[in-house]
Amino acid sequence: MNLNTDSKLEKIMKSGQLAVTSEVGPPRGADLEEIEHKAGIIKDHVDAVNITDNQTSVTRLCSLAACIKLKLLGLEPVLQMVTRDRNRIALQSDILGAAAFGINNMLCLSGDHQSFGDNPKGQNVHDLDSMQLLQTVRLMRDEGKFLGGDEMKKPPRMFVGAAANPFADPFEIRVPRLAKKIAAGAEFIQTQCIYNLEKFEKWMAEARDRGLPEKTFIMAGLTPMKSVGMAKYMKNRVPGMDVPDEVIKRLQGVAKDKQADEGIKICIESILRLKECKGISGFHIMAIEWEEKVPGIVEAAGLYPRPTV
Amino acid sequence: MIVADKKPIEEIIEFVKDRERILVAGCNECVTVCEAGGKKEVGILASALRMYFKKQGRDVKVDEVTLERQCDHEYLEEIAGTVGNYDAIVSIACGVGIQFMAEEYPKMPVYPGVNTCFMGATEYRGLWVERCQGCGQCVLGQTAAVCPVARCAKRVFNGPCGGSTNGKCEISKETDCAWQLIVDRLKTLGKMDEYEKLFPIKDWSTDRAGGPRKVVREDVQQ
Amino acid sequence: MRLDYPSNVKVIRVPCTGKVDVQHMLRAFEKGADGVCAIGCLEGDCHFNSGNLRARKRVEQVQKILDTIGIGGERAQMYNLSSAEAPLFVKHTQNMYEKIKELGPNPLKLAKAKAA
Numbered sequence: 152m153n154l155n156t157d158s159k160l161e162k163i164m165k166s167g168q169l170a171v172t173s174e175v176g177p178p179r180g181a182d183l184e185e186i187e188h189k190a191g192i193i194k195d196h197v198d199a200v201n202i203t204d205n206q207t208s209v210t211r212l213c214s215l216a217a218c219i220k221l222k223l224l225g226l227e228p229v230l231q232m233v234t235r236d237r238n239r240i241a242l243q244s245d246i247l248g249a250a251a252f253g254i255n256n257m258l259c260l261s262g263d264h265q266s267f268g269d270n271p272k273g274q275n276v277h278d279l280d281s282m283q284l285l286q287t288v289r290l291m292r293d294e295g296k297f298l299g300g301d302e303m304k305k306p307p308r309m310f311v312g313a314a315a316n317p318f319a320d321p322f323e324i325r326v327p328r329l330a331k332k333i334a335a336g337a338e339f340i341q342t343q344c345i346y347n348l349e350k351f352e353k354w355m356a357e358a359r360d361r362g363l364p365e366k367t368f369i370m371a372g373l374t375p376m377k378s379v380g381m382a383k384y385m386k387n388r389v390p391g392m393d394v395p396d397e398v399i400k401r402l403q404g405v406a407k408d409k410q411a412d413e414g415i416k417i418c419i420e421s422i423l424r425l426k427e428c429k430g431i432s433g434f435h436i437m438a439i440e441w442e443e444k445v446p447g448i449v450e451a452a453g454l455y456p457r458p459t460v
Numbered sequence: 461m462i463v464a465d466k467k468p469i470e471e472i473i474e475f476v477k478d479r480e481r482i483l484v485a486g487c488n489e490c491v492t493v494c495e496a497g498g499k500k501e502v503g504i505l506a507s508a509l510r511m512y513f514k515k516q517g518r519d520v521k522v523d524e525v526t527l528e529r530q531c532d533h534e535y536l537e538e539i540a541g542t543v544g545n546y547d548a549i550v551s552i553a554c555g556v557g558i559q560f561m562a563e564e565y566p567k568m569p570v571y572p573g574v575n576t577c578f579m580g581a582t583e584y585r586g587l588w589v590e591r592c593q594g595c596g597q598c599v600l601g602q603t604a605a606v607c608p609v610a611r612c613a614k615r616v617f618n619g620p621c622g623g624s625t626n627g628k629c630e631i632s633k634e635t636d637c638a639w640q641l642i643v644d645r646l647k648t649l650g651k652m653d654e655y656e657k658l659f660p661i662k663d664w665s666t667d668r669a670g671g672p673r674k675v676v677r678e679d680v681q682q
Numbered sequence: 683m684r685l686d687y688p689s690n691v692k693v694i695r696v697p698c699t700g701k702v703d704v705q706h707m708l709r710a711f712e713k714g715a716d717g718v719c720a721i722g723c724l725e726g727d728c729h730f731n732s733g734n735l736r737a738r739k740r741v742e743q744v745q746k747i748l749d750t751i752g753i754g755g756e757r758a759q760m761y762n763l764s765s766a767e768a769p770l771f772v773k774h775t776q777n778m779y780e781k782i783k784e785l786g787p788n789p790l791k792l793a794k795a796k797a798a
Binding site: 234235239263264266267277278280281286316323324327328335390 | 616620621658
């Protein structure tokens with residue numbers, strides 16, 4: 152196996168096994184206990200844990216610190232990094248810091264606009280975009296160089312990924328855009344939450360036509376619905392989200408206290424269906440503030456036990 | 461043109477409330493077109509200020525002038541003879557004009573009567589929209605003549621981001637997604653193959669990041 | 683019809699209320715008018731399409747400015763009627779007259795008197 156990094160995620164996917172990741176959002180306070188607790192719940196059922204970077208632009212404990220904490224606990228963190236809050240100096244510096252602590256995975260994102268968060272009056276940076284951040288990580292890792300051209304003594308050995316939204320508009324450039332992210336250096340892809348399976352499968356088929364799954368590892372993103380309210384919110388309020396009416400109808404079809412169970416059922420069924428979809432290398436289960444449900448989903452989807460590599 | 465918007469009168473009153481002789485100075489260029497700082501707006505602001513002071517029982521002189529441009533020394537010099545009659549100037553030119561006024565008359569307190577917003581155009585009367593941020597290194601040749609710096613909320617060069625929905629930006633349903641516009645135009649021009657070219661990391665040193673900028677043209681200097 | 687309207691109402695004829703600018707109304711107050719009302723054609727009946735609609739927006743701007751500087755926005759009003767409705771003209775001017783009587787004179791005149 153030709154490995155670029157020490158990443159467990161890379162090893163599992165390169166060995167041809169389906170990988171499972173999940174994600175945890177850091178707390179809004181100077182306290183790492185909560186993240187330790189959340190990660191503890193899922194650690195035996197996932198291969199790596201994404202730590203979000205001030206998601207939805209709400210100020211939280213930093214992703215890097217939380218990743219270090221997980222690493223020290225023996226877990227495999229995926230450092231999410233958005234280009235919204237840091238310029239190229241800070242981004243490169245954080246990449247080095249993360250690598251120095253043995254953090255092996257990174258996900259490059261542009262980040263939600265700050266107007267969604269708790270500091271709508273703040274400035275945004277966007278010195279680089281997410282693709283340029285991918286290029287930056289690859290330049291640092293593969294060529295041992297900083298963006299400024301200087302060489303570094305010990306390059307960061309990061310397995311680097313990006314997000315893809317198969318549902319955002321305009322649809323016709325969604326696959327070209329994936330190709331572009333791969334060309335920029337994305338070794339793995341975590342997708343936006345999938346509810347419209349047909350549309351997703353169509354996207355995957357187009358990706359296969361272009362041979363893209365051979366060039367990157369595509370992880371299907373899933374988020375179990377807690378309620379009809381959440382489904383409606385996701386459909387109407389979250390940009391770039393595609394929630395078909397059937398999903399809402401199905402949740403509406405059960406008693407209120409059974410909606411959460413139904414949401415989990417939908418999630419499990421989706422995984423089982425997508426396991427058959429060619430070109431999928433793993434699943435990224437984003438159970439928002441619902442970590443305790445992840446082990447059950449992973450088990451029911453036949454993804455447990457996790458491989459040891 | 462440079463687009464500005466009127467400052468609330470309260471804010472302007474706060475600047476000049478202790479003054480005795482005020483000159484309200486407009487500009488005949490961009491701010492006239494966007495109806496924030498032309499002759500008409502000078503008349504309205506000056507009239508409002510005069511009434512404000514009169515109501516306070518104070519006899520404050522508020523005069524009006526509208527210059528051809530406030531971003532040119534030649535035109536600013538036109539008031540050199542009378543400027544001594546005042547103890548404050550409220551300029552309702554753009555931020556450039558206001559500063560040039562202050563530079564021209566170093567001893568004169570100069571206050572802004574508008575908020576200078578952006579470089580843009582009139583979509584229709586009453587709607588002015590941003591089109592350029594003056595980054596100093598034009599990318600329109602690579603982006604189908606739609607600017608991602610000025611028109612994408614995240615100034616993404618390899619867009620659209622995941623927030624693009626029905627052609628609109630994630631920040632508001634009223635805002636077009638710049639990358640939707642770029643893709644639409646590439647399609648119209650039959651140049652979709654260009655979409656997959658990765659846009660290299662931008663040199664922002666010609667943007668405000670590089671500090672105050674200058675254009676030096678020795679060939680036209682005297 | 684030879685109807686009477688309040689004798690202290692000074693009529694200024696303009697080709698269309700669309701011609702009346704914010705500046706003109708403000709100047710009237712500056713010069714001591716206690717109230718200004720713009721009386722235009724019925725909405726939808728403007729010979730120039732939108733003159734009376736523009737006038738209404740301008741009156742609203744004047745009201746805002748008058749409120750800001752402490753003179754009171756109510757002193758500016760916009761009415762609409764057709765040229766055949768003389769009794770309505772009388773009614774509007776009377777309304778305006780009553781309103782101004784209630785509000786008292788233009789505060790600028792009071793301030794001036796105090797200062798003197």
